[in-house]
Each structure stands twice: as C-alpha cells, then as structure tokens.
Amino acid sequence: MYKVVRKEKLGEVVTLLELEAPAIAAKARAGQFVMVHKDEIAERIPLTLSDWDVEAGTITIIFQHVGRSTYDLATLEVGDSIRDLVGPLGKATEIENFGTVVCIGGGIGVAELRPIARAMKEGGNTVISIIGARDRSLLILEDEMAEASDELYITTDNGSWGRKGFVSNVLADLVTEGRKIDAVYAIGPVPMMRVIADQTKPLGLKTMVSLDAIMIDGTGMCGACRVTVGGKTRFTCVDGPDFDAHQVDWAELVARKKTYIPQEKESLEKFHEGCSGGCRK
C-alpha cells in the first residue's frame, strides 16, 4: 500500500497527490511514469512523475479529472492509500547538453514538464519554458516552472492570464526573433504536440514529445500502447514514452486514444451515480 501524505487541489479539476514510495523515489528520473491501480477493482492507469523526494521517500503525481479513474483517485485524502504503484517505468528523457532547449507544456502536461525542465537545466542547458492552458484556472505550477527555467512564457487560450493564444505562438515568435534553439521538448494534449512537431519539422529542429498512449500493464507485456514511429510499431511503455516528434503517426495516435470513449462515458456516469454522498466510501 502506498500512503497519501499530501493532497492539494491545484484547480477545479486538477489534483496533486504526494505518495509514500521510497523505492520508486530512489530510482525516478525525468520523463518516467508510474502505473497507478487505486484499489482491487480499479483500472491501471499510467501517470507521469511530476516530482519525487528521495529523502522523504515520496513521489508526486498531478492529474486532471477526466474519466472515472482520475475522479476516483481524486477522492483519496491524506492518510488513505493506493493499492498498487509500479515504477519508475519507461525510458528516462534523454538529457544532454544541447545548448538552448525550449520546454513546452500544455494543460496537465506542465506537471510532467517540470522534472524535464529541471533536468535539462541541471544538464547545462539554457531552458526557455512555454506553458499554457485553456484558462487561468487550468494553469498549474507557474512558480515551479519559473524556478526550473531561465525564461518562462505563459499563454492562455482566452487571455485570462499571460499572453492570449497558444504555446505555439510563442515558439513561432522565438524562431522569428532569431533566438538560437538547439532542441525542443513538448508535452501536453496531442493536438498541441502535433502543432509543435509540424512547426519545428521544416526548421530541422530536434523535437521530442512524451506520448500518453492507453496502457494496461505498462511493463512491456500487453501491446496496448503501440504507436507508429518512423513507420515502425513501437511500444510506448518500454520504447518510450519519449519519441522523435517528427516521426510520430499522429493521426493513428489520435484515433487509438478514442478507442473507449463510449465505455469511458458509461463508466464515469456510473461512478457519479454512486457518488451522490460525495464520493467517500
């Protein structure tokens, strides 16, 4: 069992959980994820590590409430426990001294971007970060990202905070200004990562993305998380989650992520029906 030691609501539908998991904390590296299995009946879902503390023996996950599993996770309070937590999984992000790296995070992706920006900076890079969300209420970790970056740009789709527009607008400006950029790392919703990939491809700019395919075991057994990269089938859990953005078959990824939409809807409705008492059993 993995105990919740801290819980914070970062927004209306965004929750942070810090969990007791000393062995995972000791091994965690930027870009890796854990499989979370809340209780005996729950789904196993992948969540990227947002932070970890080796001394305290804890890891931090941040998630948006989207479907049944994330709403269910958000019902946990300090002192409650998660039944199963497996990790750290996936290959760590390739960190080297590229020069100047632009780290781009959209929505909940910012949670996952933080350790990567930090590791890039520790790796000797100048880190320019661009973070964005639909609305200010969905924007997370602004202070933490400022600390992890040399420069930080903020966008919201509706202009409620930072610059009105998309993260890609800022990247376009940096390019137009002639800023020297050696690599780009992007994590966020698929449409955002796809736009960034399309933007940097003609520039020949090395771009990495972190893909969140559907997974079950997360350990290289089931094959649910397959994606096509460079024309070849790859498994996100053991070959990724980071891939070369210019090689990803985005259309296929978009379609595959929609596989269970009707079931997800049914499952969430059932969960909410059983939750009239406030979701606390």
Next chain:
Amino acid sequence: MSKQIAAREPMPQQDPNIRNKNFDEVALGYTSDQAIREAQRCLQCKKMPCMAGCPVEVKIPDFIKLVADGKFDEAVAKIKETNSLPAICGRVCPQEEQCEQTCVLSKREQPIAIGRLERFVADWEAANLLVNGKCDVSNARPPLDKIAKVAIVGAGPAGLTAAGELACMGYDVTIFEALHEPGGVLAYGIPPFRLPRTILSREVEYVKSLGVKIEYNAIVGKLHTLGELLNDGYSAVFIGTGAGLPQFMNIPGENLNGVYSANEYLTRINLMKAFKFPDYPTPVRVGKKVAVIGAGNVAMDGARCSLRMGAEEVAIVYRRSRTEMPARAEEIENAEAEGVEFYLLTAPIRFIGDEDGNVKAMECIRMELGEPDASGRRRPVPVEGSEFTMEVDTVVIAIGQSPNPVVRQSEPDLQTTKWGGIVTDEETGATSIPGIYAGGDAVTGAATVITAMGAGKKAARAMDKYIREQQSEK
C-alpha cells in the same frame, strides 16, 4: 497379454451451449469412483515411460496406484514430492504430448488420463481442507553453512516452481512480481474457465506456505537491477519474466481500433475483469464478429473468451491446416463445440478501417501447403488471386510473443539471442552472468506452462549447487 483394458473415463463437462456464456470452469473433474476406475486401468509398468515424459518428474505410477487403492491423501503427498502446482498442471499441461504420449497403453488404445487424475487428487485435497505432503528433498543434502537468500523474478509458472523448490531446500526465497497479482500468464492469460482463480490462489498459497515471500509491484530492471539484488545479499537470482511483447504480422491496418494483441485482450478480460464492466471499470471492445488470428492455445482462449463476452460469430483464422494447429486437441474440440468457426489455410493481408479508425473488415488470402520449413511443418504458400474480404469488428492477434525486454534493457552484460531470449545453459539455466539463472518463456519464447515449470525446477537445483560451491569457497 490380452488383458481387457476398460475404456478411458470421460471427463464430465459443462454443456457447450451453456458454458459458452459463462466463465465457470468447463471441465468439472472426476468423481472419486471415476478416478479409481481410471487409475485401475494403469498397467503399473516397471519401466515407467510416462515419467520420462514429465518435465517435473512426477512419480506417476506411484500416485496412480495410490488413487486406485483409494488412498487419495497419500497420492497427494506423492505428487507434491516433486510438483508444487498439481491442480494447475492437471488442468493446463498438454499431457497428450508428454506423460500420456509415452504411456504404454497409448499404443493400443487411449492412454491413462494422467492429467485428470492429477487434477482429481489436487482438488480432493482442497475439498477436504487438507494440506498433505510437501516437496521432498530426499537426496540427503547436508545443511547449508548459513541460510542463503535467493531472488526470483516473476511469479509465473517458472518462478513459482523455482521458488517452491528452493524454499524446500531451505533457502530464504523472495519473488519479485511486476504485476499486482501472482501467477503471471496463469493470471493474465489463461481464462478462468480453464483455470479457476480459486485454484490459482490455492496453489500460490501453498508455495507461500513453504516460506516463499512475494513482493508485488516490484519490477526488476527498473525498481531493482539484477546487480543490486546480488549486492543486496541475494546469493543467486532466477529470471522468469515470461513472454512479453506481443508479435504482430506487420500488415497494413494492424493498429486500427478493435485490433488487439491476444495479451492485451486476455489481460483486459481475465486480469482486469472486463467481463464485469462497468462494475470493474477496465473496458474491452468485443464486437459481433470476432476474428482470432493463429491457432495455438492462446488463440483458442481468445476465441472462447469472445463467445463468453457475447460475440455472435467467432472465427479462428489460421494460415496452415488443421493438422498443424499448435493448440491442444482438447482445446480445439472445446472451441469447436462452443461454436467457434475455423477458417483454415487462410491468412489476413490487411485490415480495413472506417473513418474513425475502427476495424470493419479484413482482407484475406487462401493458402496451400508447400514444402516443409525450418519448423518441419509444411510452409503455407499464398494462392494467387484468391483474396476475399471478411467483415469483422474485433480482431485478436495470437501469433506469439517475444520475451519481455525490461530486464535485458537494464543489464547489458546479460547475453540474449537476436530475438531477445536470454541465453542459458540448457541443463542448468545458467546465464552469462554468474549467479543469475533463467528459464521459461523469457528463454524459449512462448511455450507451455509445464516447460516453464521444468526449467524452474532445473534451475533451482543448479542454483543450490552454485550457492553451495560459493559457500565452500569462502
């Protein structure tokens, strides 16, 4: 010798048209009377050819004699001297290729139903709430200088067997399991109608009763490396990580929605209990028309699960003919009785999707058999111009798996073959790293439960020998 041998006792089963709608066990097991009658057919041959066919060396004629005499408690103890998982072996071993194939009776008529008797004995023990007998380390072993710790990676058939053996020898055994439940393929792959989960739990409890500890969510290669285990006081490590990555055919449309690997399909249904959706929230999409590609036991499991999940038409699509189908004859018969159709000498060449990326059809080509290939089976050759299209909304690809990559990715010194299998000494399971042993599907690629168990047993002996040598050198 013209002694009249009675006919083999048939196995009572659930009716095919009822069982194809539930996940309860298909085979119901012998009654005591049936077991005794079947056991009395045994000729008690002095040469015991059946034993030569058993990878875990069960003392077959001895236990069968005890069953014939109605001494079921002693029969249990006899089996457990060498096999810690009899209720599983009695259900899922391909006895017709092993002990029963070498049974003297099989020359003239049907061999002794050794597997069914093994199952009967194990179930009798459970029904009578007994724990009889224990693995036997009868080869008069001197005690170890000091208790040694051993680590087992993976709680599947190979790992559980190696763990049980080593615990019996007096070792302090810990299994590191990546999933949240024990059993490996016995939990995520083999459906409950072939191996009820209560049986699996009971066998795992037995292994734990021997002193074996199991750590779940412990993925070796990520959370711990092999080197760390050795440095952490484990004298030897056994890798039984099983078959991992599913193989695909590399044909167009394979990543369409509704096209599953058998591993994913079965894991969703069996491990995550998608058959109880939405009470269990893990979903699976089982359409009206399901095609399962391949004809091994895993393919039969996929097809039979599909029927139980409510599919209207389920087809096995296989590029060779019936004689080459790798599944057990019993599983093929069961699938057929339940209503699975067989498209033999047929191979898919592409999957066709709708505008949302869901599979809606599969283009196939007819095959004919040519010259034998490396496997000794006749090679299927496409018949030009024979293409046709099958309407399908779910496809399950069951053409095999490659060994799990996680451990080898973390250990560059661990020698592997070009397809990812761990290279071992066949007799001992020793790998290229001293103190590290391996067996089961991680070495062979997808094979059977009993082969994995045999490998676990052999490796346990070699690990014991290795640890003793290390201790005497110090």
